[in-house]
Amino acid sequence: MRTLTLTDVTMTYPGRTKVRAVRGVSLSVSEGETVAIVGESGSGKSSTARVVAGLQKATSGSVEWTGQAASTSHPMGITTGVAAPGVPRVQMVFQHPDQSLDPMWQVKKSLAEPLVRLGVRSKDTIRQLSTTLLERVGLPAEFLDRHPRELSGGQAQRVAIARALIASPHIVVLDEPTASLDQTVRSRLLVTLGELQAETGVGYLMISHDMSSVRRLASRVLVMYRGRVVEEGRTEEVLATPIHPYTQALIDAVPPIDPRVAWHPKVWLAAADTPDDVSDPQCPAGSSCDEHRPGLNEVATGHWVACTTREAP
Ligand code: ADP
Ligand code: MG
Numbered sequence: 001m002r003t004l005t006l007t008d009v010t011m012t013y014p015g016r017t018k019v020r021a022v023r024g025v026s027l028s029v030s031e032g033e034t035v036a037i038v039g040e041s042g043s044g045k046s047s048t049a050r051v052v053a054g055l056q057k058a059t060s061g062s063v064e065w066t067g068q069a070a071s072t073s074h075p076m077g078i079t080t081g082v083a084a085p086g087v088p089r090v091q092m093v094f095q096h097p098d099q100s101l102d103p104m105w106q107v108k109k110s111l112a113e114p115l116v117r118l119g120v121r122s123k124d125t126i127r128q129l130s131t132t133l134l135e136r137v138g139l140p141a142e143f144l145d146r147h148p149r150e151l152s153g154g155q156a157q158r159v160a161i162a163r164a165l166i167a168s169p170h171i172v173v174l175d176e177p178t179a180s181l182d183q184t185v186r187s188r189l190l191v192t193l194g195e196l197q198a199e200t201g202v203g204y205l206m207i208s209h210d211m212s213s214v215r216r217l218a219s220r221v222l223v224m225y226r227g228r229v230v231e232e233g234r235t236e237e238v239l240a241t242p243i244h245p246y247t248q249a250l251i252d253a254v255p256p257i258d259p260r261v262a263w264h265p266k267v268w269l270a271a272a273d274t275p276d277d278v279s280d281p282q283c284p285a286g287s288s289c290d291e292h293r294p295g296l297n298e299v300a301t302g303h304w305v306a307c308t309t310r311e312a313p
Contacts, residue, residue, distance in 0.1 A: 002067035003030040004052065004088055004171050004203070009061035011051055021047035023227035024061070027205075029171055034197065034204040036218035036235065038211070038250060044227040045207045046175055052205055053092040053173045065170075088171055091164035095176040097156030100163065101148045107134075107159050108144040114167040133162040136199070137192055154185035158192070165196060174206045178213060190216055211251060215239060220302075223247045229296065233303035243305045245284050 011022035021044045029035045029052070037045045050056035051063065065088040091114070094100050101110050111130040120126060131141045137158040148156050157177060164172050174193070178186040190213055197204060208214050214221055215235060222232040223244065231244040242248045283289070289307075296304040 001031050002065060002069060002088070002170060003028050004090070005062075005064045005066065006048075006051065006058075007062045007064070009048075009051055009058045009063065011047055011056060012059045013047075021227055022051065022058075025224075025227075025229055026061075027222055027229070027232075029203045029205045030067075031170055031203045032197065032201045033220070034206055034218045036206045036208060036214040036221045037224055038207075038209060038214060038221060039224035040209070040250065043224040045224055047227075048224070049092070049173045049175050049205065049207055052171070053090045055092065089167065089169040090171045090173060091167070091169040092173045092175065093157075093160050093164045093177050095179050097148060097151075097153065097160045100160035101156060103148050105147070106144065107146050107148075107151075110159065110163050111144070111166055114163060118167045120167075129166055130162075133166045134159075136165075136196060137162045138188075152185075154181050154189065157181065157189060161189075161193065161196070165200065165202065168200070169202060171203045171205060174204055174208075176207055176209070178208070178210065186210075186213065193217065211239060223250065228293065228306065229304075230306045231304065232296070233300075237300070237303055243299060243303075244307045 005026075005028040007026050009022055009025050010020065013019045013021060023044070025044075025048055027035065027037075027048075037048060039045050047056065051058050065086060092100075101107075108127075108130055111133060112126045115126050115129065120129075130144060134141060134143055139155060139158055139162075143151070143155070143159070148159070151159065157180075161177070177193075178189055181189065193204070194217060196202065204217065206214070206218055218235050220232065221235045221238050222229045223238070223242075223246065224230070225246045231238060231242065231247045238247065239251060242251055294306050294308045296306045297308075299305050
């Protein structure tokens with residue numbers, strides 16, 4: 001089993017404003033496991049995801065891929081992998097399928113592209129894998145000839161997932177993959193993601209603000225606030241006994257009744273780019289963090305909290 005590890009990663013967007021979106025984040029995702037990141041809009045979840053996916057370079061800190069492959073065979077039957085050893089294949093699925101799929105391309109072209117990039121030349125192999133992947137995500141082969149506009153939101157997201165998985169990635173980053181889908185479609189998609197993971201051994205880094213999705217899929221959860229991880233641990237434990245006041249506020253925030261409405265709970269004031277010395281007016285623990293933001297402390301085995309005023313129950 002191999003693990004992708006971020007250690008003390010910071011990422012500042014270049015340009016005049018220099019937004020410090022990620023401020024000292026450490027996390028790991030192993031093959032076969034699901035780790036979730038939760039937090040309100042602007043807390044730095046997508047920026048962290050982009051570093052994990054290699055779409056954005058860390059400003060400081062390290063990103064490492066270590067461990068031994070469990071087996072050399074590729075679950076989707078690809079044996080022509082040309083990726084350098086030591087470099088993980090990471091794919092990303094975005095909130096809206098049109099961020100993952102080119103609207104001008106038929107589904108078959110979107111599915112073929114990651115394989116072609118990997119060096120797969122055989123048209124038969126590409127056709128066969130595309131059909132297999134479509135079937136795995138619950139869509140018939142006829143969909144190969146469709147364009148994204150001829151698909152429902154849920155179907156398009158299934159195609160995006162098939163595309164992410166077709167070239168046997170080690171890790172797939174799912175950035176709010178079900179946020180624009182209604183409850184039934186969302187629920188079925190989560191089942192499909194779970195099945196695909198069991199079958200392929202892929203690791204997921206899932207970003208979500210839907211606690212029920214997190215509960216269903218992720219074994220561990222990280223809570224981000226203002227570019228930092230403020231709490232992390234086993235999902236059950238963090239959701240049942242959240243210790244950081246921010247985690248408590250996030251869990252108590254009520255999602256909109258219409259599940260198609262994207263939920264961005266502004267539970268506290270500050271976005272990731274707020275300077276460190278600005279306090280959190282809504283924090284019930286007071287403003288003791290202004291001068292010095294506490295680091296993560298282990299309050300129970302594997303349960304880490306960055307708040308000095310709270311203790312484990
Ligand atoms: P989240 O996914 O949790 O909503 P993001 O990672 O998208 O948060 O954003 C974190 C911070 O970085 C925010 O302040 C946001 O405005 C800023 N940001 C995001 N993308 C860019 C970008 N391309 N250039 C500059 N700032 C950005
Ligand atoms: Mg985001």
